[in-house]
Amino acid sequence: MSRPESQLPPNLYYNEQESVKYTNCNRIINIQTQLSERAIQLLDLDLDECSLVLDIGCGSGISGFYLTQEGVNWVGLDISESMLNVAQQEKTEGELLLCDIGQGFKFRPGVFDAAISISVIQWLCVSFKKSENPYKRCTAFFESLRNCLKNNARAVFQFYPENNEQINMITSAALRAGFSGDIVVDYPNSAKAKKLYLVLQLGGQSSKKTMDVIQGLIEESDEEKVKVIGRQQKKIRKLKKQKKISQKSKLWIVKRKEKQTRLGRKVKKTTKYTGRKRNNLGLFK
Amino acid sequence: MRLLVHNLLMCNKCDKNNYPLKIEVNKSVIMELEFKKDAILKLIPKLDFEVLSNTVRELGFKQFPKQIPPNVEQDLAFLKDLHRVLFETHIMDGQLTCPNPSCKRNYPITNGIPNMILTEDEQ
Numbered sequence: 001m002s003r004p005e006s007q008l009p010p011n012l013y014y015n016e017q018e019s020v021k022y023t024n025c026n027r028i029i030n031i032q033t034q035l036s037e038r039a040i041q042l043l044d045l046d047l048d049e050c051s052l053v054l055d056i057g058c059g060s061g062i063s064g065f066y067l068t069q070e071g072v073n074w075v076g077l078d079i080s081e082s083m084l085n086v087a088q089q090e091k092t093e094g095e096l097l098l099c100d101i102g103q104g105f106k107f108r109p110g111v112f113d114a115a116i117s118i119s120v121i122q123w124l125c126v127s128f129k130k131s132e133n134p135y136k137r138c139t140a141f142f143e144s145l146r147n148c149l150k151n152n153a154r155a156v157f158q159f160y161p162e163n164n165e166q167i168n169m170i171t172s173a174a175l176r177a178g179f180s181g182d183i184v185v186d187y188p189n190s191a192k193a194k195k196l197y198l199v200l201q202l203g204g205q206s207s208k209k210t211m212d213v214i215q216g217l218i219e220e221s222d223e224e225k226v227k228v229i230g231r232q233q234k235k236i237r238k239l240k241k242q243k244k245i246s247q248k249s250k251l252w253i254v255k256r257k258e259k260q261t262r263l264g265r266k267v268k269k270t271t272k273y274t275g276r277k278r279n280n281l282g283l284f285k
Numbered sequence: 286m287r288l289l290v291h292n293l294l295m296c297n298k299c300d301k302n303n304y305p306l307k308i309e310v311n312k313s314v315i316m317e318l319e320f321k322k323d324a325i326l327k328l329i330p331k332l333d334f335e336v337l338s339n340t341v342r343e344l345g346f347k348q349f350p351k352q353i354p355p356n357v358e359q360d361l362a363f364l365k366d367l368h369r370v371l372f373e374t375h376i377m378d379g380q381l382t383c384p385n386p387s388c389k390r391n392y393p394i395t396n397g398i399p400n401m402i403l404t405e406d407e408q
Contacts, residue, residue: 051327052293071324075290084398093318093372095290099297099401103408106295106303111331131405 003162009128011100014059014080023060023086035118035195036063038217039156040070042184042199043114047071050113054148056101056157057120059083061092067116068093075112077101102137107148115145115155121198122159125166138173146177149202155179157198167196171211174200186216193219250275286399289328289371292337296383297401298390303383305336306392310344312378320368326358328371341370 004013014022022028045053050072055064058076060083067074074094078084084096099105102124124141125134145155161167167183174181181200187193197216245252253275260267296303334353341349349370354360381392381399390407392399 049327051324052331071321073289073324073328075293079402081398085396088397091316095287096398097290097294097401098398100403103297103403105401106297107293108295108304108333111293129405131408 003160005123005126005160005162010123011079011081014083016082016085019060019080019082019086022083023090029062032062032118033066035158036066036116038186038195039063039116039118039158039197040066042156042197043116043154045070045072045114052112054107054112054115054145055094056115056117056145057123058087058094058096059118061087061090061094063116063118064092064094072113075107077105101141101144102132104140104144105148106144109147110150112149112153114153115149117155117157117159119158119160121157121170122161122166125161125169134169135173138169139176142173142177142179146179146202151203153202155198155200155202157200159196159198161196170198174198175211178202180211182212182214184214184216187219188215190219248275286376286394286397287372287374288337288340290399291340291381292332294381294399294401296385296388296390297403298407299383299385299388302385303388305333305340305384306381307384308340308344308376308379308381310376310379313374313376315369315373316375318368318372320365322361322364325364325368325371329353329357329367337370346370 004010007013043053047070053067053072053074055067055074055076058064058074058078059080061076064074064076064087075097076084076087076092076094077097077099078087079098079100081098084098087094087096097105101120121141124138127134127137149155159170161170171181171183179200179202181198184197184199186195186197195216245255254270257267257270257274291306291308294304294306296306335351338349338351349366350363354363357363375397376394377397379394381394383390392401394400
């Protein structure tokens with residue numbers, strides 16, 4: 001199944017039909033719920049202080065619903081009118097804005113306590129128009145975000161990068177804008193369950209120049225998988241180490257004779273003539 | 286759109302004199318929402334109260350106070366008015382206009398959602 005990002009721009013991909021499907025499909029809701037809950041956990045909100053969160057790519061309001069449950073007010077940005085209409089219909093308690101994050105956005109400086117984003121920012125790395133430059137869009141986005149977040153704010157982005165180039169584009173834009181942070185990988189050994197979260201911090205004491213990839217959640221069965229793979233690899237390495245004995249050589253013949261003896265078969269004695277090179281006189285053509 | 290986000294939002298095109306956006310209301314509706322005292326108290330430091338007060342008065346609610354009353358935690362009447370104004374008043378149709386005289390960009394509000402997307406020329 002090809003990625004949505006390679007099919008259509010997000011405002012066209014998430015049309016009315018897709019938006020309705022997104023909201024009614026239990027599988028999608030479950031996934032988005034898990035991602036939202038994990039991102040909120042990584043946000044580590046101080047609920048006594050936190051009153052305003054920015055939800056980037058809020059869509060139909062699934063992640064916003066969990067923010068409301070935590071008792072925080074939120075402002076959601078999305079490029080799809082259809083998705084926002086669904087959110088409006090569902091009477092989400094957050095504020096909704098139709099906005100293209102790659103163009104940048106302006107709020108009063110330092111007004112948000114935190115930011116969250118589920119399955120969105122990889123869209124910044126693809127462009128469908130000549131006028132859209134992914135590098136510039138990533139830059140504009142992270143600069144806008146930096147301006148509207150308070151000092152020491154944290155931002156968590158669950159995203160689906162297609163390749164390392166996209167990861168680098170996003171992380172370098174974030175670093176240029178003044179963020180520091182890491183990428184947290186959950187379930188790194190499972191192709192299906194593996195999820196990436198960009199966890200950014202603004203200000204703070206250490207402003208690291210690079211981002212590390214750190215291990216997040218790892219399932220018990222994941223650990224088993226790692227052990228099994230380890231054992232298999234050990235076996236392969238051992239087999240490779242054993243030198244291969246070439247067939248029909250004297251050593252091979254001797255080993256075969258030993259095996260046959262062990263099996264109790266009648267075997268001729270090993271002499272200086274065993275495995276000797278014979279002159280084929282053409283008798284056995 | 287409710288007045289909470291209006292209190293935060295600036296014009297996307299300009300860097301100066303881009304706040305607050307002027308509101309023109311064609312249709313608004315009141316939708317009741319559960320009053321949560323703690324949530325509203327936490328939000329008060331975030332608000333530009335002068336802007337909020339001016340906007341509310343311009344939209345017709347003349348009794349809204351110009352300043353945050355002292356001892357706000359006990360002033361339930363004020364908090365309920367604030368709740369109504371921030372969370373229950375939905376502007377469903379209208380527009381937002383940039384106050385910068387050299388910009389004056391209009392952002393339409395449709396189905397309660399302001400459209401802040403700029404055209405290719407404007408970026």
